[in-house]
Amino acid sequence: MQEAWRDEILAKRVLVAIFNKAEKLGREVRFMDVCGTHEDTITRYGIRSLLPKNVKILAGPGCPVCITPVEDIVAMMEIMKKEPSILVTTFGDMYRIPTPKGSFADMKSRGYDVRIVYSIYDSYKLALKHRDRLVVHFSPGFETTTAPTAGMLWEAIEKKVENFKIYSVHRLTPPAVEFLLEQGTMLDGLITPGHVSTIIGVKGWKYLTSRYGIPQVISGFEPLDVLISIHMLLQMLIEGQAEIKNEYERAVKYEGNIEAQKKIDALFNVVDAKWRALGIIRRSGYVLKKEYEEYEIRSSYEVNIEELPDLEKGCRCGEVLRGLILPYECPLFGRVCTPRNPVGPCMVSYEGTCQIFYKYGSLYG
Numbered sequence: 001m002q003e004a005w006r007d008e009i010l011a012k013r014v015l016v017a018i019f020n021k022a023e024k025l026g027r028e029v030r031f032m033d034v035c036g037t038h039e040d041t042i043t044r045y046g047i048r049s050l051l052p053k054n055v056k057i058l059a060g061p062g063c064p065v066c067i068t069p070v071e072d073i074v075a076m077m078e079i080m081k082k083e084p085s086i087l088v089t090t091f092g093d094m095y096r097i098p099t100p101k102g103s104f105a106d107m108k109s110r111g112y113d114v115r116i117v118y119s120i121y122d123s124y125k126l127a128l129k130h131r132d133r134l135v136v137h138f139s140p141g142f143e144t145t146t147a148p149t150a151g152m153l154w155e156a157i158e159k160k161v162e163n164f165k166i167y168s169v170h171r172l173t174p175p176a177v178e179f180l181l182e183q184g185t186m187l188d189g190l191i192t193p194g195h196v197s198t199i200i201g202v203k204g205w206k207y208l209t210s211r212y213g214i215p216q217v218i219s220g221f222e223p224l225d226v227l228i229s230i231h232m233l234l235q236m237l238i239e240g241q242a243e244i245k246n247e248y249e250r251a252v253k254y255e256g257n258i259e260a261q262k263k264i265d266a267l268f269n270v271v272d273a274k275w276r277a278l279g280i281i282r283r284s285g286y287v288l289k290k291e292y293e294e295y296e297i298r299s300s301y302e303v304n305i306e307e308l309p310d311l312e313k314g315c316r317c318g319e320v321l322r323g324l325i326l327p328y329e330c331p332l333f334g335r336v337c338t339p340r341n342p343v344g345p346c347m348v349s350y351e352g353t354c355q356i357f358y359k360y361g362s363l364y365g
């Protein structure tokens with residue numbers, strides 16, 4: 001199946017069609033991806049370098065770890081200092097994210113029990129194994145990750161696993177795109193993330209097209225998926241259409257995953273939330289509802305964190321996340337800032353645009 005989506009002859013045909021459409025359009029167009037996995041595909045396979053000069057791909061805020069507020073990471077670290085027996089789990093890239101007060105990796109080196117997990121399920125298993133300890137999953141991620149968080153919490157609530165809690169820094173993706181559009185980011189189309197769409201469906205994105213007239217194509221993650229999506233966007237522009245189309249029909253349904261949506265809606269409220277380097281975005285964060293707040297670690301420990309600088313001096317991660325620049329336009333990129341010595345969050349995370357460009361991008365920038 002995967003091979004079919006990497007077919008070289010088909011890819012060449014789609015590229016020829018893209019060149020024809022771009023020439024017919026006769027102006028510059030700017031499409032944005034809002035997903036680290038899409039950015040990985042685009043940069044890894046050198047897709048930008050294959051496209052006509054008038055078709056630009058911008059990278060948007062597609063990395064949930066990069067946008068997790070420093071204040072939340074620091075708050076979790078302060079809770080650990082208050083209660084050193086807590087076992088904290090999080091994902092590998094979040095573990096290394098720098099803040100002005102250090103990282104989870106620094107806490108580990110000071111003797112606190114922080115463990116890297118691949119999913120919230122691993123964290124839950126630790127809670128079952130160590131019933132005498134409080135296990136807290138520091139839980140970042142967009143809708144795709146919120147769904148398993150909701151599923152796992154649901155089970156913890158049903159089975160009364162009271163030593164399992166989360167620190168929710170989950171975020172919703174469509175409000176971030178809306179934020180960029182309202183801030184005046186000029187886009188001709190959106191390469192809409194397929195995995196988020198498996199949860200929220202085509203319907204979850206529709207309002208952006210109706211309200212802002214922006215064409216969208218929900219795209220899969222193979223190189224051919226992305227090329228076909230770009231072709232579909234160009235076709236819509238030529239025909240003067242602003243619609244949402246689904247290239248990733250093999251995984252995304254119009255309604256999305258209704259079971260997952262029900263669990264998320266039952267457990268979480270949607271609130272205004274901060275995104276690191278972007279600021280407050282309206283109705284973009286998930287917090288546990290009052291009736292389930294005992295499963296949110298913040299309800300048990302009060303910590304007051306002053307506002308901290310989002311980024312180190314000179315780091316242009318905010319502009320990278322807004323799609324205003326590509327990483328190699330940051331003077332620190334690859335010189336001072338590398339994955340081994342990251343200055344900003346966009347260089348730490350596997351989904352961060354700077355790390356992706358560092359890994360593959362210099363060849364194709």
Ligand code: SF4
Nearest residue numbers: 316317330337344354
């Ligand atoms: S290269 Fe490093 S310093 Fe520059 S924007 Fe990216 S993360 Fe920030």
